[in-house]
Amino acid sequence: MIIFDILSVFPEMFQSTLGSSLIKKSIDKGLIEVNLYNIRDYTRDRHRTTDDTPYGGGGGMVMKIEPVADALKTIVPAGDKACVILLSPQGEPFKQKTAEELSQYSRIVLICGHYEGVDERIREHMVDREISIGDYVLSGGELPAMVVVDAVSRLVPGFVGNSESVLYDSFSTGLLEGPHYTRPREYESWEVPEVLLSGHQKKIDEWRHRESLKRTLQRRPDMLKQADLTQEDKRILEELAGDPEFV
Ligand code: SAM
Secondary structure (H helix, E strand, O other): OEEEEEEEOOHHHHHHHHOOHHHHHHHHOOOEEEEEEEHHHHOOOOOOOOEEOOOOOOOOOEEOHHHHHHHHHHHOOOOOOOEEEEEEEEEEEOOHHHHHHHOOOOEEEEEOOEOOOEOHHHHHHHOOEEEEOOOOOOOEOHHHHHHHHHHHHOOOOOOOOOHHHHHOOOOOOOOOOOOOOOOOOEEOOEEOOHHHHOOOHHHHHHHHHHHHHHHHHHHOHHHHOOOOOOHHHHHHHHHHHOOOOOO
16 A cells, blocks of 8 residues: 655645546555645644745745645654655656656655745755656646656556556556557448457467557657667567668
């Protein structure tokens, strides 16, 4: 089981994600637990202030250090083990490998910034990792936190009905996954590849692997440099690259 503790000034944003689909099921099954903390509950002033103007001037507001620090100290008392993550567009890129690493923790704390972000001293002193979900700027860390919860939870055994399907997901093998088809066999003369109907599992597996290599070569050739390729994979890739129809 993985416990996610999420700190946000807009915890209500999580309701629909946590209340639907496989995330809801995995909460109900006790595979994951998600606790939402409103940073505003850790303020000490009458107005429950969570942000202030930046030192040095400039536009925008900055999230104050005290409410976030107090929330963290209360939620993860000294000595407790947890991976504390600050969501930030300046963090390390979030990849499948990051999700795999995080799935090894039993407790993950996610701090969602807003406005211009969180006072830098939180990152300097209270955070284990700073994670970005992509090279673009969102208005808050709530959507990125949901992305992390979803991608990590998928890797918890029992989250998806057929755990084998996760093994062949894009990026897990270092390749993109090949195409999928389901009934009907023919739609407006668009047919399902014959091999998938053959019942010959070895041939199906070979076809799927070849499609996976083909798709990666077409769409993400950069991934092939890191992928763990066999001699046969390399031969297939050379053959595909030399095929005028494929190029
Ligand atoms: N001023 C910051 C900058 O230029 O780096 C951007 C702040 S952003 C408007 C507000 C908050 O949204 C951030 O503190 C972070 O928590 C979250 N955020 C925005 N984009 C993100 C991304 N790509 N990945 C992760 N978190 C992001």
